[in-house]
Amino acid sequence: MKLSVAFVSLCTLSLSWAFAPISTGTSSTIRQQLALQSAVDDKTEVREYFNTEGFNRWNKIYSDSDEVNTVQMDIRTGHDQTIAKIVNWLQTDVKGKTVCDCGCGVGSLAIPLAQMGAKLVSASDISDSMQTEASRRAQALKIKNAKFFTSDLENVSGKYDIVTCVDVAIHYPDEKMKDMIGHLCSLSNDRVIISFAPKTWYYSLLKKFGELFPGPSKTTRAYLHEESLIRETLASSGFSVVREEMTATNFYFSRLLEAQRV
Secondary structure (H helix, E strand, O other), X not given: OOOOOOHHHHHHHHOOOOOOOOOOOXXXXXXXXXXXXXXXXXXXXXXXXXXXXXXXXXXXXXXXXXXXXXXXXXXXXXXXXXXXXXXXHOOOOOOXXXXXXXXXXXXXXXXXXXXXXXXXXXXXXXXXXXXXXXXXXXXXXXOOOEEEEEOOHHHOOOOEEEEEXXXXXXXXXXXXXXXXXXXXXXXXXXXXXXXXXXXXXXHHHHHHHHHXXXXXXXXXXXXXXXXXXXXXXXXXXXXXXXXEEEEEOOOOEEEEEEEEEO
């Protein structure tokens, strides 16, 4: 499910704004209904998209396929840079460790971490199509220390040395981010690595611009996040940011944080 943090591309190629009837009631009740509807709709849209058209599109982007356009190639470049930065961070630390990769997509991060000597990489994705492709790629490389399964992030359980979640936060509205980050932290004994599309005036403007030109294939919403919210939630969960990076190409923008338990 690793939909790139290329939010301009998301807005122009795949944004969806779902509307459904809301029952009458108090303003508080209506707000609760809207929040619940949004959470359910987001998860349903992401699952359905990445099991169908989205899988075909992003599987090509996260591969060596030549069947990509200029924007998609730029997204591939940005995503590859983010993965390379994480691999570099963990170059000497992942060997013998257990890793949980939430939102593994086609295995762009899980597979290299397994190849680097992780004791076990447990990788999940809300899309069965995505995790099946990741498993196929791992098997083709004869990787034995990685397992792939279908699950939404909230239902992943266990304890791991390292928890990673890359290019997934873009599917979460602000009101769901604290719970999402808190859950990631609850899975980790040592460190959490997370990426997100930062909410700045410039990126917000680009997102607004992209929404003016929606493509014919509308799918998932795209959310930007205040970095302060991410840091505060990590801190309240007992983690401190120790490393940070920013990846920015023409159509891909990803803020990357590594936090350790304190």
